Amino acid sequence: MRTSIWEKPGSIAEAYWKQGHADFPVYDMHGHMGSHYAIYFKRCEPADVVAHIKRAGVKRLVFAHHDALWGGLRNEKVWEMCCQFPEHLRMYVAINPHFPETIKEDLAKFDQWAPFAVGLKFLADYHRVAVTDKAYEYALKFANERGIPILNHTWGGSGFDGGPIMLEVTQKYPRAKFFIGHCLYGDWDYASRVVNETPGNVWLELTAIPGERGIIEMLVEMVGSERILYGTDMPWFDEFQGIGGVLSAKITEDDMRNILYRNAESILGKNW
Amino acid sequence: MKDCLFFDANCKLGAGAAGEACLPDVSALLSEMDYYGVDRALIRHTNIIKGALTSNEKIAEFLCDDPQKRLCGTWCILPSQCDEIPAPELFFSQMKAARVGAITLSPFEHRYVPCRLTLGKILDAAAERKVPVLLDAFAGRWTELYAFMKEFPYLTCIYLESIGKWGSDRNLRPLLENYEGFHIDTAGYWVPEGIRDLAEKYGAERILYGSGSPRYNHGNGMLQLRHNGLNDNDFALIAGKNLERLLKGAEL
């Protein structure tokens, strides 16, 4: 047997195998918080989540609380959670298109929630409203004016946040920074198009993909590692599984660094 | 790291009929295993769903291409009444001769009901001789799996999760609690530190490292397991010793 990736002296993979972290901070750009109806979570509240991400060398987790997405918890409460863990937690303001007044009230507080609120989160597939619908316009204009990120749940073939819809919206709001959650899973053609046919305001976000054989390699080939962000859906997926999936991809260490931290730093800075 | 054996319980080899992702031959698989540091693998054929007997033959051929004996094979069974596979005694001795250590079934594609009437003879013998039975066909089919386990409660079996990434604890834990011979592999079980939770609750002996290759690569699950917070002994059991023990325990 030849030397495995985990044994290559001085490699990122070796550092992770031996120590559980490398010489850089990881930014997990797609997380959640709290229990969820469809799954049993032993660890889903802030203290447990932070303990887990710290073990894997994750410096920041940016999340949208499940209950804030469903409409049962106000984003202000999520901001209070972030205040408890200022070193590790940042939030996406959850946008539910069925609650227009809440959207206006919460976005009016966006600046007060600095530095913890870094962007918005759309979950169109679950809210059953297409991102191109008027119900998202207020939030899209808000993000576009400020040039802030929107993490979109996306999925190939979806009539709410699938390829053609995301291409239309990312072209229409060129100053908003679109994070394409799950990379339009399965529709790799459109994943490539939303990056390559827009003016530099789109990044693919990897949640659910690390570990799939050959997919990260293909995405890097299609859009370049500079346009890919790391995420896990924490508390759904283990950080070491996710990071392990990036380190297991047959890409360069430069690509790995871009995905795991450099791109997040170039979008949001080193201290955010 | 090589003081620890990694033995992959969830690995498909050979081309499929529907153009699915595949590792076509033994050298492609061994090269992937080497890249990530996986020592051994229990293989089953990608194309089982399109033919039990033909894929059994292919597996036997693949094993001839593996002189270092890093691979162990899996054969697919069928209902005994149609005379497609021989009686248990002969079937098991043929398995042994071909270096096949486990059996699997694909009842939904092969169109029969997986129950005592169809499979009683072969699966009672498998239970008695502790021949591991892979339950890959039941991935995500919980109602059918629950009915099957009720019919065959004493099997030594391994549930292979190959499709779902969502945690399945609400379905997995009752099976682990109620059936002593029920094991699971780690592919697709991505719950944060969840492998350790299951090991603490049901024993590390019940969990086996599985890559889910070729859909998944071998490496991601290795790092997940490595840093799940398990003690060294439990880590080694899950990484490879459990599967080694189950295969050695089979009286073929």
Ligand SMILES: [Zn+2]
């Ligand atoms: Zn998500």
